[in-house]
Amino acid sequence: MKVTKFGGSSLASATQLCKVLDIIKADYERRFVVVSAPGKRTAEDTKVTDALIKYYQNYKAGNDVTADQEWIIERYRAIIEELSLGSAILDKIAKAIKDLATLPIDNNRFLYDTFLAAGEDNNAKLIAEFFSQNDVPAQYIHPKEAGIIVSSEPGNARILPSSYDKLENLREYNDVLVIPGFFGVTVDDEICTFSRGGSDITGSIVAAGVKADLYENFTDVNGIFAAHPGVIDNPHSIPELTYKEMRELAYAGFSVLHDEALIPAYRGKVPLVIKNTNNPDHPGTKIVIEHTGKDIPVIGIAGDDHFVSINMSKYLMNREVGFGRKVLQILEDLNIRFEHMPTGIDDMSIVLRDRELTPIKEQEIITQLTRKLEVDHIDIQHDLSIIMIVGENMKSQVGVMSTATKALSDNHINLTMISQGSSEVSIMFVINSEDEKKAVRALYDAFFK
Amino acid sequence: MKVTKFGGSSLASATQLCKVLDIIKADYERRFVVVSAPGKRTAEDTKVTDALIKYYQNYKAGNDVTADQEWIIERYRAIIEELSLGSAILDKIAKAIKDLATLPIDNNRFLYDTFLAAGEDNNAKLIAEFFSQNDVPAQYIHPKEAGIIVSSEPGNARILPSSYDKLENLREYNDVLVIPGFFGVTVDDEICTFSRGGSDITGSIVAAGVKADLYENFTDVNGIFAAHPGVIDNPHSIPELTYKEMRELAYAGFSVLHDEALIPAYRGKVPLVIKNTNNPDHPGTKIVIEHTGKDIPVIGIAGDDHFVSINMSKYLMNREVGFGRKVLQILEDLNIRFEHMPTGIDDMSIVLRDRELTPIKEQEIITQLTRKLEVDHIDIQHDLSIIMIVGENMKSQVGVMSTATKALSDNHINLTMISQGSSEVSIMFVINSEDEKKAVRALYDAFFK
Numbered sequence: 075m076k077v078t079k080f081g082g083s084s085l086a087s088a089t090q091l092c093k094v095l096d097i098i099k100a101d102y103e104r105r106f107v108v109v110s111a112p113g114k115r116t117a118e119d120t121k122v123t124d125a126l127i128k129y130y131q132n133y134k135a136g137n138d139v140t141a142d143q144e145w146i147i148e149r150y151r152a153i154i155e156e157l158s159l160g161s162a163i164l165d166k167i168a169k170a171i172k173d174l175a176t177l178p179i180d181n182n183r184f185l186y187d188t189f190l191a192a193g194e195d196n197n198a199k200l201i202a203e204f205f206s207q208n209d210v211p212a213q214y215i216h217p218k219e220a221g222i223i224v225s226s227e228p229g230n231a232r233i234l235p236s237s238y239d240k241l242e243n244l245r246e247y248n249d250v251l252v253i254p255g256f257f258g259v260t261v262d263d264e265i266c267t268f269s270r271g272g273s274d275i276t277g278s279i280v281a282a283g284v285k286a287d288l289y290e291n292f293t294d295v296n297g298i299f300a301a302h303p304g305v306i307d308n309p310h311s312i313p314e315l316t317y318k319e320m321r322e323l324a325y326a327g328f329s330v331l332h333d334e335a336l337i338p339a340y341r342g343k344v345p346l347v348i349k350n351t352n353n354p355d356h357p358g359t360k361i362v363i364e365h366t367g368k369d370i371p372v373i374g375i376a377g378d379d380h381f382v383s384i385n386m387s388k389y390l391m392n393r394e395v396g397f398g399r400k401v402l403q404i405l406e407d408l409n410i411r412f413e414h415m416p417t418g419i420d421d422m423s424i425v426l427r428d429r430e431l432t433p434i435k436e437q438e439i440i441t442q443l444t445r446k447l448e449v450d451h452i453d454i455q456h457d458l459s460i461i462m463i464v465g466e467n468m469k470s471q472v473g474v475m476s477t478a479t480k481a482l483s484d485n486h487i488n489l490t491m492i493s494q495g496s497s498e499v500s501i502m503f504v505i506n507s508e509d510e511k512k513a514v515r516a517l518y519d520a521f522f523k
Numbered sequence: 524m525k526v527t528k529f530g531g532s533s534l535a536s537a538t539q540l541c542k543v544l545d546i547i548k549a550d551y552e553r554r555f556v557v558v559s560a561p562g563k564r565t566a567e568d569t570k571v572t573d574a575l576i577k578y579y580q581n582y583k584a585g586n587d588v589t590a591d592q593e594w595i596i597e598r599y600r601a602i603i604e605e606l607s608l609g610s611a612i613l614d615k616i617a618k619a620i621k622d623l624a625t626l627p628i629d630n631n632r633f634l635y636d637t638f639l640a641a642g643e644d645n646n647a648k649l650i651a652e653f654f655s656q657n658d659v660p661a662q663y664i665h666p667k668e669a670g671i672i673v674s675s676e677p678g679n680a681r682i683l684p685s686s687y688d689k690l691e692n693l694r695e696y697n698d699v700l701v702i703p704g705f706f707g708v709t710v711d712d713e714i715c716t717f718s719r720g721g722s723d724i725t726g727s728i729v730a731a732g733v734k735a736d737l738y739e740n741f742t743d744v745n746g747i748f749a750a751h752p753g754v755i756d757n758p759h760s761i762p763e764l765t766y767k768e769m770r771e772l773a774y775a776g777f778s779v780l781h782d783e784a785l786i787p788a789y790r791g792k793v794p795l796v797i798k799n800t801n802n803p804d805h806p807g808t809k810i811v812i813e814h815t816g817k818d819i820p821v822i823g824i825a826g827d828d829h830f831v832s833i834n835m836s837k838y839l840m841n842r843e844v845g846f847g848r849k850v851l852q853i854l855e856d857l858n859i860r861f862e863h864m865p866t867g868i869d870d871m872s873i874v875l876r877d878r879e880l881t882p883i884k885e886q887e888i889i890t891q892l893t894r895k896l897e898v899d900h901i902d903i904q905h906d907l908s909i910i911m912i913v914g915e916n917m918k919s920q921v922g923v924m925s926t927a928t929k930a931l932s933d934n935h936i937n938l939t940m941i942s943q944g945s946s947e948v949s950i951m952f953v954i955n956s957e958d959e960k961k962a963v964r965a966l967y968d969a970f971f972k
Contacts (some may be wrong), residue, residue: 112612150918174716300559312599316840325841325868333839340838389766389789390782392774392862396855402848411844416950418944420767473932488921492950494941495867501941502867 077106077344078290079255079277082113082121084351088156094201095208097292097354098250105214106244107285108255108277111193112149120147122193129174129187139175139280146171146232150200163203167196182356184264185230187257191265194254194273212250217258220244220251222279224258224266226397231258231266233279233338241283253280254384266491267425271332278335281345282342289339289346297359298328298367300374301518310522314360315373319464326376365466371474372465372521377506377514383456383490384429384439386449387421388465397447398422404442408435413460414502416493423491425504453520458490459510461503469498478486478503481520487513492518524694524792526555528704528738531562531570533800534646537605543650544657545701546741548805555693555733556661557704557726558650560642561598571598571642579638582624595620599649612652616645633713636677636706638944640714643703643722651701661699666707669693670701671728673707673715680707680715682728688733702729720781727784731791738788738795740765740780745799746808749823750967754960759971763809764822766894768913769947775825775911785810814915818924820968821914826963828956830862830907831877832939833888835898836870846896847871851892857884861907863951865942872940874953877905907939908959910952912966927952930969936962945949 078098080373084090098104111122129142147168148203156165174189178430198214205212221240224231238259244251255273268275281289298320299309315323316341324333331348342361349358360439392396398415401422405412414425437453443449468474475494482489491504507511527547534537547553560571578591596617601611623638647663654661670689673680684708693700704722710717717724723740730738736772747769748758764772766789773782780797788795789812798807840846847864850871854861863874885903892898917923924943927950931938941952 094727143831213569261910318836321838322868334842339836362939387767389770389786393783395860396851398861398864399848399851399855402845402851406845407846409844412847413841414866415847415864416942418948419771421944421948423944443757469937472935472937473928475938476928476932479922479928483925486921488918489924489943490947492924492943493865493936495865495870495872498939499870 075105075203075284075286076101076103076278076288076290077281077284077286078104078292079108079273080110080292080351081273081294082110082291083124083294084113085109085111085201086113086119088153090351091153091201091204092155093351093354094292095205095210097351098205098210100354103287104290105247105250106280106286107201107250107252108280109194109198109252110272110273111197111253112153116245122146122197123190125149126189126193130186133175133187133189134179141261143172143175150196154200157204158462159200159203159207164199167199183226183228184260184266187267188265190267191254191257194256198252198254201467205252207249209367210250211248213247214251215244215251215253217254217276218263220253220280221283222258222276223262224268226260226262226264226266229267230269231260233258238283239281240356241280242285244280244284253284254283268522271335274331274335275338278337278339281344281346282338285342286344289344291346291348292337292351292354293348294350294352295348296353296356297321297348298374300434300522301514302328302376305377306512306518309518312359312373314362314365316362316466318499319373319466320361322462322464323374323376326378326460328374328376353359368467370465371467372463374464375461375514375517375521376464377459377510379457379459379510381460381504382426382431382454383455383458384424384426385421385455386423386443386452388447388449388451389420390421391422392417400447401443404439404446410435410439414493425458425491453488457507458504458508459513461505461510461513461517463501463521464499466499468501475501477520478517481516482513485512485516487516524554524733525550525552525737525739526557526726526730526733526734526735527553527741528722528744529559529741530722531559531572531875533562533741534558534560534650535562535564535568537602539800540602540606540653541651542800542803544654544659544739546800547654547659547802551964552736553739554696554699555729555735556650556699556701557722557729558643558647558701559704559722560646561602561748565850571595571646572639573637574598575642578623579635582638583628583634588624592621592624599645606653608649608652608656615934616648618720620647620752626908632675632677633709633715636716637714638921639716640703640706643705647703654699654701656904659699660697661701664700664702666703666725667704667712669729670732671707671725673709673717675709675711675713675715678716679718684705686728687732690729691734693733695731718783720784721782723780724787727786727788728796730793731787734791735793738793740795740797741800742797743799743801744797745802745824746797747772750779751825751965751970754826754963755967758967761808761822762806762821763811763814765811765814765915768822768915769810769946771913772823772825772912775827775909776880777823777825804805817916818957819914820916821912823913824963824966824970825911825913826908827961828906828908828959829877830909831875831880832904832907833873833875833901834870834904835872835892835901837896837898837900838869840871841866850892851897853888853895857887859884859888863942865940874907874909874940904939906956907953908956908962910954910959910962910966911952912970913948915948917950924950926969927966930965931962934961934965936965
């Protein structure tokens, strides 16, 4: 039993929907289809969701909304006509779009969410109809009926734990269920959307709820690359990575799926595969709880810039009980989130993203560390990058660090910091940002060529 | 102007004192001599300080102390007679030793310290007399007169900052000043001893106070070795290391000078040299504020065992503001001191010495981290060793990490953790203790052969 989610670019046109139909037909296990709103057909196109935002703004301002409604309805009409789905479904969708302009404006916390959600909701209706007319018995199901009950936090809904029991009942349906992504309903029947990565969250929740064997996430790329294509020409794609590895890659600049979106699937122990709607025969990248083999120590190289290091030293620092805790307290009181804290004997560095600092906060840190903790020396180093070598199987292989540092040393890249934690999911290097691309290339060549 | 300190083994016999005299005569800059109590002449011998402890215990218990007094006086007499110093100095020392048994026992917080200090104090008198009779104009000076004024903490005296001004006046003396190490006097004129490394502390204080150009510390070894002689056959001795490097070596098991003893010299920016009384022509090991050259990246390899690692992971750990601080707070509340805290993205390890833990504390840590911080996984790893590669000049050389990890990898030594902080004074490896000696040998061979 598989949950299959399609992103906006996979659903942007009739041509794309035909690919989606073929994908669903190709595997009887694809029983739950989670859909986004229609995305861009070309680079200059407008997403339906963006058109809905404009519609909402004009409605709220009391402007005429006829043009907005027409544009959105026309978008669905083009698809419906090309697929010859008939006028009943178009009438239904047109009515739903127009009815948005009858909702109360005042004291309606959920108005914006309700407008936005219409993109996914109507697309789900359209796709269910398309499947049904093409030999795939299917039905549209609203999140309320499916059991996606969420907290009352507009734009930032959270699934209520009780939802999962209801979702499990969806296993009983014989038809393919087409579920709109991106939103749930509150206990008061209000439409409430998830945050970033919305449709991915719905797919992840449904996958955990129905206890799926696999959560398929169809996009427009052949999975996740082992290094950034902007740095490495034609990097190879990763056949399999673990949730932990994906987190490390996402951390260091890989824009994979939004990682919070994956929590339900991760906690439900449902593996995930990222596949390409335009190339469905490519195996894609599978994201698993545990690797199936031990043969590949390093799965990817990532780099991210805009890091800063606060370096301090104090003679006999490591004799002071609570020194590290006090440093972190000072940062927390300034509402600064840190990333890493490598320590020597009498020195300590705090690595953080530079967006956490302002010149005033930097001065405050220096003042407090000097006065309260009486450090002997403090400096703040800017323009640093983090390079991560990621792979859970590194721990069963000696020599990864040796290969990596030799590659960096041969390319005359100086290492400001190195850290390899006990999890050994990754090795982290901190270097000057000007060396970042060179470092990623050196490491990619060392491990993948 | 040099402050020259001699340890107990350098002062144990007339033969040793003759070497000390030659050393002082050889350099007119040696103007301040800080002395310990006479140490052991052979492995089975008793130190004068230990004899004084026995004397104190018997006196306090109301026992007869004649034998204790006789043993101690005899110890000085043997030296005085062999050096033909005459009876006046012996009488003076004998009276001082006997007078200890006239001090009030009750309500005397400083009695123990006063007994102990007599070892150094009388030895200073003896040595000043010996110098004077051998063409080195010299005088004994009591810490009170010198200006070593300390806090009223028996066994743990701390120098009062005002002392340094008075000490600077010692520069005006023309004679060599012989100063007993190990103790100062309180503002109420009580004798109060320093903690561990006591005479080294006096030397360090005097060196800072008189603004010496060099603090010479004479022991019975040719300086500090680059690796432990118990692991490496005939390791080479280090010509020059910085205070920071010494701290790192001391941390990882090198029993160099007690590092708290060096704070005054370090803060006063006085360089130090460790030399051998029995081989004074050997240049010894110089401990400096900053290296004079840049040519040697690695100065020593140290290893220490009995470390433990607490490893935890939690999905999205690095999104939680204050997570690291909360972990450290839990440890602090249990009065546990940690050493290092390497972090990944969703995992964190706390490295500490195993003496900080008990089975009950371990259980408490697991319970609190699980309940309060809801970690997904936690385990505690025992029997770990830390290996340190030390050298401040590493930072100006790429390739040290590469050489080190290749050496370890070639010897099939798996690395549990690696950390190189921004100071780059050292690289730290955490490995299984069973690999410790093999690792030190592999690294020594890589950097010193």
